[in-house]
Amino acid sequence: MSIFTLITSAAETAAAHGDEAASAGLPQLDPSSWPSQLFWLTFTFGILYALMHTKFLPAIGGAIEERRDRIADDLDKASEFKREADDAENAYNQALADAKAKAQGIAAETRAEVDKDIAEMQAGTDAALEQQVAAAEARITGMKADAAAKVREAAAETARAIVETLIDEAPTSDAAAKAVSTVSNAS
Template sequence: MSVFMLIAAAAAAEPHVAGEAASASLPQLDPTWWPSQLFWLALTFGVLYWLMAGKFLPSLGGAIEERRDRIADDLDQAAEFKRQAEDAETAYNKALSDARAKAGAIAADTRAKMDEEIAALQAETDEALSNQLNAAEARIAAMKTDASAKVREAAADTTRAVVETLIDEAPTDDAVAKAIAAVRA
């Protein structure tokens, strides 16, 4: 009640302010209306406080707690999924490295087999080429011998023909052979 007395004292001390407020049509500034305004303020505040404390805040607190629990559950579930993903990644990397090792072993075995086959084929090819080379060298030697004999024969014929033309006499085979031998030496 002391607030009401202070308000009443303030209103009595300044009568011309109250008169101006009343003449200005602002009842909230008129001190005669202040006690009823304060009453309704206190009553409205009390009702709103009771509603907030009794109904709204507990339901909000429950919703907040429920949300907090849901977030915690979601975080736990996310951590479990992360762990499972890491385990799956580890298993995948292990399987991949095993597959690479197996592929490397298969490639090495295949490479060794191919090297053996290549070596065998190369040996066969070398032998075939050697045989062909020997045969070719034998043919060349035979051709050389044959060509040499034919050249000697052609030289003898040519020498005989030249001598016959020059001296009108046919030389003997021994004389032609001696002449050719002298030219070759």
């Protein structure tokens, strides 16, 4: 037997089985089995539907829903905590800014006070100094006038003495003074 005849015979065997079944008709088209199939389909499918509808699907859906709610809750909570943290941070920043402003206020106040004190003290000192200067100036003026008068007197005395020596006649002191003042004014 050649290989080809063997394969052919194998194929024929398979085909022969097919022919047998075909001659008996398709099992699908045999109506006698239909009521049984329909009955058991209704039975199994019905039970499965009832269990799915009343038990399994609500349980699975519930679990998924619960998880979704829980996650949403947790997210809400987290955002709330974040908001609280932000609030606390803002409050801290506010307090810090207040304290800074207050510190600056105190510093400015103190500086103003010190400045005022310094200004007052300076004004007082200035006034005292001015007074002293004025007094000193008045004294100087007085002393100057004194000195000038004394110089003139001495000049007149000297002039009288010179004139007496030259002409043996002493002019009156008034005349001498007058002459001196004329000369000093002219020079």
